Amino acid sequence: MADERRSGLPPEQAAGAPADRLKERIYATITMIAVVVGLSLGEAGVTGALATVLTTALGLWLAAFVADQQAHRTVHGHLATGHDLRRMLYVSSPLLSCAVGPAVMISLAALDVLSLSVALTTAAGVGIASLFAWGCVGGLRMGGGVLPAVLAGLADAVIGVAVALVKTAAGH
Numbered sequence: 298m299a300d301e302r303r304s305g306l307p308p309e310q311a312a313g314a315p316a317d318r319l320k321e322r323i324y325a326t327i328t329m330i331a332v333v334v335g336l337s338l339g340e341a342g343v344t345g346a347l348a349t350v351l352t353t354a355l356g357l358w359l360a361a362f363v364a365d366q367q368a369h370r371t372v373h374g375h376l377a378t379g380h381d382l383r384r385m386l387y388v389s390s391p392l393l394s395c396a397v398g399p400a401v402m403i404s405l406a407a408l409d410v411l412s413l414s415v416a417l418t419t420a421a422g423v424g425i426a427s428l429f430a431w432g433c434v435g436g437l438r439m440g441g442g443v444l445p446a447v448l449a450g451l452a453d454a455v456i457g458v459a460v461a462l463v464k465t466a467a468g469h
C-alpha cells in the first residue's frame with residue numbers, strides 16, 4: 298500500500314503494475330517451455346542452446362518494449378519517459394529473467410554436471426512447476442481454500458504440459 302502511494306500513480310494503476318509484471322512472467326515462462334522442449338528435440342549443442350534461450354528472452358523483451366512504446370506514442374502523441382518508461386521497464390523485465398533458469402541448467406551441462414538433454418528437460422519441468430505454483434498462489438489469494446488453489450495450479454500446469462506436448466508432437 299505504501300509503495301502504491303509513493304509511486305504517484307492512481308491506486309488502480311499502481312496495483313496493475315505487479316499484475317502486468319506477473320502476466321509477462323507467465324507468458325515468458327510458457328514461451329520458454331516451448332523453446333527448451335524444442336531445443337531438447339533438436340541437435341543444438343550447449344552453445345547453440347544457450348544462444349537460443351538468451352536471444353529468445355531478449356527478443357520477447359524487445360518486442361514487448363517496442364509494442365509498449367508504440368502504443369504509448371499512438372495514444373499520447375509522444376514516447377514514454379519518466380514514470381511511464383520506468384513502469385514499462387518494470388513490467389517487461391520478467392521477459393528477460395525467464396532465461397535465467399534455463400541458462401543456469403544449460404551452464405551445468407556445459408560444465409558436464411549433467412547432459413544437455415537433462416538440463417533442458419529440467420528447465421521445462423521447472424517452468425511447468427512454476428506455472429503450478431503461480432496458479433496455487435492465485436487460487437489461495439482468491440480465498441477459495443486449498444482444493445480450489447491446487448486445481449487452479451493444476452490448470453496452469455496443464456497449459457505448460459500442453460505446450461511441451463505440442464512441441465514434442467510437432468517434432469521440433
